[in-house]
Amino acid sequence: MRVFHMTEQSYPDAWDKHEGSLRVSLPNQLCDPKTAADLFHRYYDEWLLADELGLDIMINEHHATATCMCSTAAIPLAILARQTKRARLLVLGYPIANRPDPLRAAEELATIDVISRGRLEMGFVRGVPFEIPVANLNPVTLMNRFWEAHDFILKALTTHDAPFNWEGEFFHYRHVNVWPRPYQEPHPPVWITTSSRSNAREIARRGHSLATMGTGYAAKEVFETYREVTREMGRLEPDIGRFGYLGLLAVGSSEAEARRRGELVAGYVRTQNIVFPPYANPPGFVSVEDSARMMKLGGKRPPRTFTRDGRPISTITGSLQELIDAGIMFCGTPDQVHRQITDFSDAVGGFGNLFAMGQAAWLSHEDTVASMTLFAKEVLPRLQSYRVADSAAA
Amino acid sequence: MIPASSGTGLPVAVNGIEIEVIRRGAGRPLLFLHPGIGIAPEAPVLDYLAEGVEVIAPSHPGFGHSQLPATMTHIDDLAYFYLDFLETFDLREVIVVGVSFGAWIAAEVAVKSTERISRLVLADAVGVKIGDRTSRDIADIFAMTDTQFAEMAYHDPRVGQRDTTALSEAELLTMARNREATARFGWIPYMHDPKLKDRLHRVRVPTLVLWGESDRIVTPKYGRAFCDALPDARFELIELAGHFPHIEQPETFARRVLSFAGEAGVPVTAVKRASA
Numbered sequence: 001m002r003v004f005h006m007t008e009q010s011y012p013d014a015w016d017k018h019e020g021s022l023r024v025s026l027p028n029q030l031c032d033p034k035t036a037a038d039l040f041h042r043y044y045d046e047w048l049l050a051d052e053l054g055l056d057i058m059i060n061e062h063h064a065t066a067t068c069m070c071s072t073a074a075i076p077l078a079i080l081a082r083q084t085k086r087a088r089l090l091v092l093g094y095p096i097a098n099r100p101d102p103l104r105a106a107e108e109l110a111t112i113d114v115i116s117r118g119r120l121e122m123g124f125v126r127g128v129p130f131e132i133p134v135a136n137l138n139p140v141t142l143m144n145r146f147w148e149a150h151d152f153i154l155k156a157l158t159t160h161d162a163p164f165n166w167e168g169e170f171f172h173y174r175h176v177n178v179w180p181r182p183y184q185e186p187h188p189p190v191w192i193t194t195s196s197r198s199n200a201r202e203i204a205r206r207g208h209s210l211a212t213m214g215t216g217y218a219a220k221e222v223f224e225t226y227r228e229v230t231r232e233m234g235r236l237e238p239d240i241g242r243f244g245y246l247g248l249l250a251v252g253s254s255e256a257e258a259r260r261r262g263e264l265v266a267g268y269v270r271t272q273n274i275v276f277p278p279y280a281n282p283p284g285f286v287s288v289e290d291s292a293r294m295m296k297l298g299g300k301r302p303p304r305t306f307t308r309d310g311r312p313i314s315t316i317t318g319s320l321q322e323l324i325d326a327g328i329m330f331c332g333t334p335d336q337v338h339r340q341i342t343d344f345s346d347a348v349g350g351f352g353n354l355f356a357m358g359q360a361a362w363l364s365h366e367d368t369v370a371s372m373t374l375f376a377k378e379v380l381p382r383l384q385s386y387r388v389a390d391s392a393a394a
Numbered sequence: 395m396i397p398a399s400s401g402t403g404l405p406v407a408v409n410g411i412e413i414e415v416i417r418r419g420a421g422r423p424l425l426f427l428h429p430g431i432g433i434a435p436e437a438p439v440l441d442y443l444a445e446g447v448e449v450i451a452p453s454h455p456g457f458g459h460s461q462l463p464a465t466m467t468h469i470d471d472l473a474y475f476y477l478d479f480l481e482t483f484d485l486r487e488v489i490v491v492g493v494s495f496g497a498w499i500a501a502e503v504a505v506k507s508t509e510r511i512s513r514l515v516l517a518d519a520v521g522v523k524i525g526d527r528t529s530r531d532i533a534d535i536f537a538m539t540d541t542q543f544a545e546m547a548y549h550d551p552r553v554g555q556r557d558t559t560a561l562s563e564a565e566l567l568t569m570a571r572n573r574e575a576t577a578r579f580g581w582i583p584y585m586h587d588p589k590l591k592d593r594l595h596r597v598r599v600p601t602l603v604l605w606g607e608s609d610r611i612v613t614p615k616y617g618r619a620f621c622d623a624l625p626d627a628r629f630e631l632i633e634l635a636g637h638f639p640h641i642e643q644p645e646t647f648a649r650r651v652l653s654f655a656g657e658a659g660v661p662v663t664a665v666k667r668a669s670a
Contacts, residue, residue: 133537140578141467278537283577291574292566295558 004058005050007359014066051084053376081116092123097146098135118183123191140284204229244353262331267361334378413460419444427496430576442648456575473502549608601627606635
């Protein structure tokens with residue numbers, strides 16, 4: 001199993017100053033650029049440490065929010081492409097359906113792959129609903145735009161003999177000719193995120209790697225659907241390297257220390273839904289049928305997080321133990337965390353990539369470094385040999 | 395001919411697209427183009443209107459139970475659909491009445507052709523850009539709660555309050571479908587066509603611009619500016635009504651429409667260009 005260190009690069013000082021929305025409408029006067037600079041340097045230092053410790057690196061972006069200051073994933077990727085030595089650099093993700101210019105995306109990705117000498121992994125995401133009001137591209141046609149941007153970017157990264165023309169439903173280009181072309185052949189690996197069976201089918205059909213984020217035990221049906229489609233298509237059984245799971249991570253030398261850190265990291269999921277309700281379900285983001293079901297529940301979504309024995313839990317109000325029971329968080333001593341991760345992975349069918357949110361919310365630099373270091377020394381070597389027979393070389 | 399109906403929506407096909415149409419009354423044809431929230435067969439305004447004309451009230455493609463071809467993504471697609479609709483059923487001298495989003499469609503139809511239209515009524519219309527680029531002319535209905543929407547859209551917010559947890563599955567599906575279709579055509583540019591204002595000089599029929607006095611989705615000030623951009627239009631307020639005067643004051647709404655429809659027609663000869 002490969003483990004990627006991830007932080008959303010939050011700006012926690014503003015978290016208690018929201019008036020019902022940490023996203024979209026939180027004014028940026030609450031962001032002191034001096035504090036932001038310190039935070040960026042600190043988060044990059046933690047990724048440099050990940051590189052030294054044998055961990056890989058995952059970066060994401062969100063917009064207009066204190067929960068994630070990074071609004072342009074290309075920037076930390078570019079910096080880390082130059083400053084790290086060995087870590088894989090996974091962007092998960094690039095919200096390609098929310099960007100008006102996929103050519104620019106292809107150029108950024110190719111450049112980062114070259115600077116890093118072939119260490120980029122490209123995660124394409126639809127994005128969370130709160131991204132829509134800021135991006136302002138039509139949510140109703142979002143997935144059509146997503147797949148067209150996907151098709152375009154891959155063609156742009158793999159066409160080398162001559163410029164090509166593109167006149168699609170959403171994007172128009174005359175002379176597509178990406179310089180430099182990507183370092184990896186034919187292109188950096190592609191990841192796509194989903195928590196639904198229907199999207200898992202689409203991802204499997206295209207043969208990309210599948211990531212699912214904080215899905216808990218529902219990850220099982222997502223991975224299973226991917227395997228089913230792969231079998232239906234007569235392809236080889238996918239190895240577990242095709243699958244990735246994002247969970248929260250806090251390690252300590254004692255259980256008490258781990259839990260203190262875990263409570264701080266859990267601030268991420270506990271504040272995730274502090275958003276003005278209309279931004280949480282833009283029209284067309286979910287199907288008409290799902291939208292009608294949400295209205296029946298007075299605007300709420302049906303519970304989607306369950307413990308292994310099927311007990312629904314709230315990621316907002318649930319206790320640390322409930323988050324652990326639901327596979328949302330891995331937290332404890334190195335032995336406990338190792339067992340939690342492998343038990344969970346076995347229960348959902350096996351995944352070969354753990355995207356570990358090892359820093360979130362108010363977890364300090366010192367705590368982050370201690371937790372990461374302990375994990376890398378005590379847990380990572382054991383995870384690296386987890387089900388190696390099931391995983392091809394990455 | 396449009397199949398006769400007892401008043402509830404029946405399917406008809408235009409260019410292979412099946413839509414539901416409510417038909418009521420007899421006389422001159424009046425095409426009622428509903429707002430984004432749709433139109434219910436039991437809406438009293440339909441009966442009041444049907445006292446003087448034949449009311450034809452379709453659900454737009456993508457709304458209610460009407461089909462939506464995947465290629466329909468732009469307000470022009472709806473405008474051309476309704477030009478086809480008028481031709482398919484050979485409707486002539488039609489009074490076209492639109493409310494809100496429906497009034498936007500009506501204006502887009504009229505700038506393309508008024509050949510089959512005798513009069514136009516635009517009520518609490520959206521569709522044109524009036525203010526400067528940092529002014530939001532039309533309140534962002536996708537950035538408000540149901541309660542806020544009711545307060546902005548109705549003179550009496552209680553009229554617009556709904557407890558969605560008490561509605562039937564069929565009603566909720568229609569609501570969700572209407573919301574999605576409204577966004578499909580109106581998300582960006584938000585609820586307007588940047589080209590429309592400079593094309594309004596082509597509306598060559600007398601036009602009545604009706605406005606709910608308490609409308610805060612699009613204010614009467616916006617309505618007057620819309621009216622000023624039309625060659626032969628007059629502006630009238632409806633008291634005790636907001637964005638949906640056909641719901642809050644159905645009788646007054648119908649009376650104003652029928653009275654306007656009955657006025658002697660004066661052909662519009664002067665073609666006034668919108669100011670550059």
